[in-house]
Amino acid sequence: DGGITQSPKYLFRKEGQNVTLSCEQNLNHDAMYWYRQDPGQGLRLIYYSQIVNDFQKGDIAEGYSVSREKKESFPLTVTSAQKNPTAFYLCASSAQQGRGEKLFFGSGTQLSVL
């Protein structure tokens, strides 16, 4: 079955630690996205990538980093510079940039700080 897989479902971060959230898709999509969701704030864009080896900052990129070495993978690292990382993180993909109606979402990762 085609889709997007995020792992882990739940993740705990200690003070000063970097953690990496995984996002894999087998839909052959070019564009991939990372969103952060806080209660009452909807989804905010962290990073997005249109093609392999290229990515752009979204609205809240500070304290996060990404890589896009393979088409199917777009991991997100939450660095120690992100002082308030507790949130629900959603990965998404689409065949083309700018086609929100064709966006596929993963099931998310809930990140909490210990």
Added chain:
Amino acid sequence: EDKVVQSPLSLVVHEGDTVTLNCSYEVTNFRSLLWYKQEKKAPTFLFMLTSSGIEKKSGRLSSILDKKELFSILNITATQTGDSAIYLCAKQGAQKLVFGQGTRLTINP
């Protein structure tokens, strides 16, 4: 800053009631307005609106766009407990999809 504002942020109604959810947006770089339903984890697509005054309908859900006044509404008639969810509105620009805060809808039996 690109903004999408939804209201109300939270709504609690009884089964069978009709609800209207609101979404306003800024005109810059507008391509389309989208609605999603988020029940547990992954949002699912409901409607895409590009033209003013043309209602999109799916069962008990319908939505319309007003490009002059820069807003959209999502209507749900004869609500059921399964309609309980967060409803997200988003503005599609050339490159980015900008989401509103969401409306948390709770349907009580």
